[in-house]
Amino acid sequence: MRKEKQDLRYMKTEKAIQKAFHELLQEKTLQKITVKEIAERAEINKTTFYAHYETLPDLIDSLESEYVEYIVANLDQVQVLFEDSDRFIENLYKNLQDSKINSISKNGTVSQRFIDLLSSSLQEELKAKNINADQYRHIETLLVFIVHGILGVVQTGEENPEKLAHIQQFVKNGLGQIPAELIKLG
Numbered sequence: 001m002r003k004e005k006q007d008l009r010y011m012k013t014e015k016a017i018q019k020a021f022h023e024l025l026q027e028k029t030l031q032k033i034t035v036k037e038i039a040e041r042a043e044i045n046k047t048t049f050y051a052h053y054e055t056l057p058d059l060i061d062s063l064e065s066e067y068v069e070y071i072v073a074n075l076d077q078v079q080v081l082f083e084d085s086d087r088f089i090e091n092l093y094k095n096l097q098d099s100k101i102n103s104i105s106k107n108g109t110v111s112q113r114f115i116d117l118l119s120s121s122l123q124e125e126l127k128a129k130n131i132n133a134d135q136y137r138h139i140e141t142l143l144v145f146i147v148h149g150i151l152g153v154v155q156t157g158e159e160n161p162e163k164l165a166h167i168q169q170f171v172k173n174g175l176g177q178i179p180a181e182l183i184k185l186g
Helices: 008-027 035-042 046-052 056-073 085-098 101-105 112-128 137-155 161-175
Strands: none
Touching: 008 035, 008 046, 008 056, 008 101, 035 046, 035 056, 056 085, 056 101, 056 112, 085 137, 085 161, 112 137, 137 161
């Protein structure tokens, strides 16, 4: 079980673990990384690793949650999806690039959990703006499409304006199918 203790030493150790994990991901696939290697690289013992994370998947879940928080916190207002979908997609793309999710996704390990968490966080932001995504299933589907599509572009590791433009056009077409009275901006 992960401690929620937030003293400076605890936070420094946690950052050292995360840094070591990211460094190892640059050298090998996730499947070949061990807790022992992370601990050695972070200059801690395995027991200290387990004081922060129960397992390696727990570390990944924690990192994915941090990335989602970063991405959502750094988005322009989420209702921009309805006002200027191109800007929303470009902003989401930039935030996904800026997060460290790409270091995990290059190894083919972006989990369905991450995609679901990001999509549901975006839906929660929409609900907070009085846009009730429960009134229509199209928004949920559209957000999943956007997240999957942009992640696919980000995972290539190269700028690809054509693919991003394709996603933008598809989203515009999808938004055009939602009756305007269902979208109530707060």
